[in-house]
Amino acid sequence: MGKIKTEDLIKIKKHTLAKRELSETGKKIRITVHMGTCGIASGAQKIMDALTEEIEKEKQKDIAIITSGCMGLCSREPLITVEIFEQEPIIYQYMDRDKVLEVFKKHILGGKVLAGYTLARGKEEQVKERIKYKGNLPNEIILDKAIPGIEEIPFFSNQEVRVLKNRGIIDPEKIEDYIARDGYMGMAKALTEMNQKEIVQEILDSGLKGRGGAGFPVGIKWKYAVQTESKVKYVLCNADEGDPGAYMDRSILEGDPHAVIEGMVIAAKAVDAHQGYIYCRAEYPLAIKMLNKAIRQAKEFGLLGKNILGTGFDFDLKIYRGAGAFVCGEETALMRSIEGKRGMPRPRPPFPANAGLWEKPTVLNNVETLANISQIILKGSTWFANIGTEISKGTKVFALTGDVNNVGLVEVPIGTTLGTIIYDIGGGIPDGKKFKAAQIGGPSGGCIPAEHLNVPIDYDTVKNLGAIMGSGGLIVMDEDKCAVDIARFFMDFCQEESCGKCTPCREGTSRMLEVLTNICEGKGEKGDIELLEEMGEAIKDASLCGLGQTAANPVLSTIRYFREEYESHIKDKKCLASVCSSLFKSPCQNTCPIEMDVPSYIALIQVGRLEDAYKVLIKSNPFPVVCGRVCDYQCQFKCRRGTVDEPVAIKNLKRFITDNATRPKINPIPITRKEKIGVIGAGPAGLTAARGLAQRGYRVVVWEELPEPGGMLRYGIPAYRLPRNILAKEIEEIKKLGVEIKCKIRVGRDISFEEIKKRFDYVFLAPGVSKSQKMGIEGEDMQGILGGIEFLRDFNLHEKTWLREEKRLGERVAVIGGGNSAVDAARCALRLGAKVNILYRRRKEDMPAFLEEIKEAEEEGVKIECLVSPLKVIRVEGRVKGLICQKMELGEFDRSGRKKPVPIQGSEFTLNVDTLIVAIGQRSEDLFEKIIKEIKLQTTNSKLFAGGDIMSGPSTVVKAIAAGHQAAEEIDKAIRTKNGESPYKPPLEEKIGIPLIIDEDIKELPQARMPQLIICKRINNSKEVELGFTREKAIYEAERCLRCDAEIED
């Protein structure tokens, strides 16, 4: 190919496009294998080889096979696109050799789409058109409607590809492909129709900011370089992408290298430079290969080098390979490196635009920035600025990685919210985990937590939140990530990558790392957080270059948003996310509020020592039987086995122990201490506290309003989940220790609080929250409407009466709420023969109730209506006749990271119900609320303590037990401190040897399922639904434990 002129470009474009067209007679089929680094790493080369082989073998001359770069959805690689003449293109995902051969045989040759392997119908470039035609493009035969159209996939439909417009489409090794997509037209325009000033002005007008991190306006940078007089000037491309998890630039270079070259020529023309360098890290071999090839081709075509497009303008371009030092991404260090010296930054000014490479005026732009240039020139600054925010225009490419479903490259208009990127485009967090924070800007950036999911991602907003836009690394972190550990990780990176030149960065980062490591290892001390903040501010302020000035960001931002996590590491030596391994034995035990020794009792099940296992249980838990049934088992969510297949069924194993072993014998404990302690409320918190205090030798009396002890366990949870007799046994054992429980005495009615205070040295208040909250809608305060907790209490008090239908609900019951109380109420109502609807204002996956409860309720016939909110109760003659509801949709994210439901105007509808059970929240009795207020105000030496739901709000059993433990400990400590005694030492316990059997060969095995009572046998009674594990099942399940608590010495 000889030297070409502008008009030749158009010819090449037409020619190439024509050649690309599939036809009946020529190439009828085109297969595109997406071969970016991500694709190749997942095996795209094998796919390519297999297909090529197959085409040759079958002598299929009408099949074209081409390669292209990454198409963005890296987590689904290897991807291939199959296009057949007049048919809708099909994208296949997760290909391997066998699958691709199957696709070849059945789809390509056989015409039958393999829907199971597909990602989508259509290509990304068709998204807008497909939306316009509602997924049915004219002239394209639809093959299988069950496959989602690409426009229906939020990952694609929410993106705005400009920089990445050629992704997945062109073959980066063919300059003609690039030209066919209007490549080099921007350059042609700049070189033939515009002067330097006009080019700079166009870029200035576009408002394009540097995409490398700092966001400096590109036009201004160019203007400075124009204004500096010098015979020699340089244009550099910074392709030293170094942030962990960021690979936007790599992908552009690999998939669309000419876009960068074209941008550089335009920049060179703008500032009158004739030599350029692309500084690319040597770790990007494919990018370098593509660039080399592109440079060669561009030169052959006369689009680079001497006399470009015959305009007389010369620009030569070389690639400089960086050795992978992070700091070389800093512009002055980068230039030093090109000069052949150790890459270390120097102070600015002078800025590179005045004195850069070899002291000559130098324009340095990042890959993505340069990839924007030609389109701005071609389509104009107005076009460019038509998306983005007021002050930040255009799009930004992000490398979306971490705990997110759709790992990949996304390009969105600047100002798109973080929530949109993570939840809509990213598909949310895998395994139903909670979003914790997103690290933006790599090690120089900071994290943005769930409470800010609504913020528009632009340079300034992100900065105000303590992060930086950076080059576009966006690492999503779920609840299992520890904030301190994250900070430590990034600090370690910065420390390792500090060039060592300036003191604050070199010394400071290592000192910060030291403190962070100490905290992670449980050696943190009071004042460490403040020290980190102080160091961080100083390093930020005093460092020489961007690396140091931003190195502290991850620490400062995690402190800003997760200070309590730092505190719990330092004060309680606890890593709640179960990451900092020095601080716990196993994640399950660490996650358990009462730190039950899970690995031990599971190990004991394996060897059949159930009694010992039971002993392990009751060490920390007075209610193992209860917890084996109704615990919210947070332990299971952190179970490491879950990363292999499914978590160990810890809760069910616990129940297995209590079902099958004899409860160890309990002996009364003699009263050895003079202080008397009164406990108000015989719920799990109160009883646990009473037990703990009795164990320490105190005399304890518990006051309970209801006829039987147990609190919510007895009167909140229905018997089909927690049989009464089982609960009674556990309470009996507490009594056996010597605890006196006085039932049917209501404090404030049967005995005054003052009296109790007088009679006891210390009082523990654990009355729980026994009143339902109101909805606050019209018609609520009358007959036919029950509070959820009130209904459950009444049902549990008078179960027989209810079941004998002496007490009656209506026939059509609506339960409002999504928590466990709502579901329990619904299932009870169902058992009373009503038709039950649960109305919940958010989505089902947002319901706080246990997943299996929801499932069971639905199985039993409860209808759950989500995104619905009650507006008004319709009454006829005082009776409930219906409920006017409103449909909701999800709006912005709330502070907890869930999307807020917002009413849909005009969506009102009426539900035909006669009874309403309102279970949207609970509160405590006024009397206790008053006392609690007093307790909160009191300072030292108080005799009043409080705990359980009344302090935390409605919570779980195990948290109530934890509160009880804490109360016993605190009360005892207060007494001993007052008496000047040494702290309590628990009596020596019987040592239980824990076997260690570890199978190093882990096979994927499913979790053992809990057998359940069949539905028809449960809906009319209170029989327990879950039946318990058999011995075999229990051992099978116990053997799935990985024993990550084991410290194995090598």
Add this chain to the structure above:
Amino acid sequence: MSLINIMIDNIKVRAEEGTTILDAAKGAGIKIPTLCAMPELEFAPGSCRICVVEVVDVPALVASCAYPVKEGLNIYTNNKRVIKARKMTLEFLLANHPLDCMTCEKNGSCVLEDLAYDFGIKKSRFEQNKKEITIDNNNPFIVRELDKCVLCGRCVEICNEIQQSNILDFGYRGSKTKIIADGDTGLRYSQCVSCGQCVAVCPVGALVDKNAQGKGRAWEFTKIKTVCNYCGCGCGFDFNIKEGKIVKVTSNQESIVNGINLCVKGRFGYDYIHREDRLTSPLIRKNGKLEKASWEEAYQLISDKFTQIKKESGNDSLAVLSSAKCTNEENYLLMKFGRAVLGTNNVDHCARLCHSATVAGLTQAFGSGAMTNSIKEIADASVIYLTGSNTTENHPIIALEIKKAVTKNGAKLIVADPREIELVKYAALWIRQRPGTDVALFNGLMNVIISEGLEAKEFIVQRTEGYEELKKTVLKYTPEVVEKITGVPTEDIRKVARIYAAAPTTSLIYSMGITQHSTGTDNVLSTANIAMLTGNVGKESTGVNPLRGQSNVQGACDLGALPNVYSGYQKVTDPKIKEKFSKAWGVDLPDKVGLTLVEILNAAYDGKIKGIFVMAENPAMSDPDLNHAREALKRVKFLVVSDIFMTETAELADVVLPGVTIAEKDGTITNTERRVQLIKKAIESVGDSKPEWQIICELAQKMGYNMKYNNPSEIMEEIASLTPIYGGIYYNRLDNGGLQWPCLDINHPGTKYLHKNKFSRGKGKFSAVEFKEAAELPDEEYPFIFTTGRVLYHFHTGTITRRSKGLSEVYPEALVEINPQDAEALGVREGEFVEVTSRRGKIKAKAQVTEKSGKGVVFMSFHFHEAAANLLTNAALDPVAKIPEYKVCAVKIKKALIK
């Protein structure tokens, strides 16, 4: 640059635009603490972050040492934010610091210590995990205690940017960052030349002078500023004295020639002063043995003997050898002693052996035999033509200027040298002529210049004479002819000629590679020819610049320690001059030109010279064909030697007088750029030794001549009164960097470069010079060319450098540099002994196989008496300058089986 307005700490300040905040603040009397910056070396990396200040509207703090001011800046140098950052930075530094200040060498002069004190930081909060780096202790001069290093980068800067050794650099990353030598080999095993520049700039105790360890700290020292006594660069430095002893040398930024720079000898080579084997009392040979005697006894004996010889054999049977290591005053006095007391012009000194050809040649061409330009001008030359000078080893500080010219100022360096000297690395072009063919090479260059019409026509017409003869001769030397003679390809000859002629300023620098030939004077004339031909004389940064070897060889010549001139090159044969000196000295003076050094020894050999006074010279090592020279000295009837050690020459003497080192006397010396500088007495004379000027006076008096001065400044007054070029040189004018002659009167500022509008002799004189082969060429029997010179670590005959512990540790023995191809042919490997034989002698030494030597050429230094190179050299003399041909003789080599 214009003056602009800024605010510093709410004070309005006017400053020059573009100066740093640090300087602007300094100008306004506001002190900003610094650590890494060295404004004096234009080094402001902004890396330590101690000097950070707040500039309003700039987000982070900026390093004031590097931040240029512009109109309207609003700066706070001392607010809370700034202090907080500085304190934290200091705390970080201290956290990693051993804090063993009580035993640290740097205590009292440590920047970190001062900063900690100023900021009141007693303790860092980060006391754990101090870095521990093994001490690099293997270099004989420098200890690197890197756990004390604050990584300011000063050492790296000076090593790479000024010294350009490129040894030190930052190594590793993050907290593991440390300064490494080469690939982290430790200094000893790196290519480090031990200049100690790094030690000079280290702000803390990380780099220290090994031999001064434990011998005192800053506040205990008295510093005496003086001038180095090694090569002709004339570097200034400070002796650090404690309890009457010199503990170490430290550089002094104010030194006009060298600033902070010094070479290994200057910085670390002064431990010889306090050697036990210094001569401490006069010795008289009795029964063949030198025995201690009193001064009176010695003077009497010398007086008697010289008087006797004079009477018996005539004045001209006596001779004095003066010294390029002694002061101007001493050279003047010895010259005066020879002429006025002994009555002979047989006065010479070792300049005969190094640059007599320069004096002869340049005087003939320009009228003045010295460097035309100044050292500092070299850096600004656009082309440097370097020939016959291994500058980095022999004039290390001048080499820095050459490197600066090339790497910082874009000069083109052309090296014409048979050896691949270090500066070849910096050269745009290196031409490797066969030793002894310089005239042909120059003629070839001039041939191209003239035939291509590149000569400076106007300059030639207006300022020179003899051009036509030159042209006639030169035109015979076409590149083709010259290639055959020199071995330099014609293309290179043409290229070099064009570069030389085209440049606005070309500085020709040469040294003994040009002079030490039997054609030395012709060589020098050629340098003058090409310079004049291209108009490269009489301007800044150009000229013909011979680099003088010894510290005061220029001065010794200036002061008339030559057989044909009095001080200031005033001819002994000029009656008016003779009259002037006769009158001043009160005696009649001889009018016949005396004998030169080699002639004196030859005459002594022949029994014609019977008495010689040798002042601090060592001809028994330095002269060519040593067997002959030593025999001559033995044959002298009465030989008097004054020196500080028992040299090879002193061992042959009848009377040995203990002289002193430059640390023990006042005086002046003149460096290669004609700069007369003061040296100052730093310590008392060792034992009974005496400064030579005193010895000469006392001896003269003993011989009945009234020679009495209270101090050397009085001698200089006499010199000034009799020597026009030194006419304005008085001690009270020399404190700030001295004066460069010609300095005609008390108001004359001295002369930076010569021949500005007019050559000293009027018109510059071209001399047509034909090429002549060296006196002795290789043949079948002696197939190798033998050439000699110096090495970095030693000086002259090794008398003092070999008594310096460190220097002799680095370079302990003589080496024969031989080309790998030759070595292979001879079956000689690196480190094996070889026997080198010439027609005059034979030596054994270890072989160093190196590309530095061209094929067929071997090189040796002449510092080692165990393998004295001059046993081999040829005493063939240049007919004009009488300089011997040290650079070319023929030898044969064989592998020596036994040591």
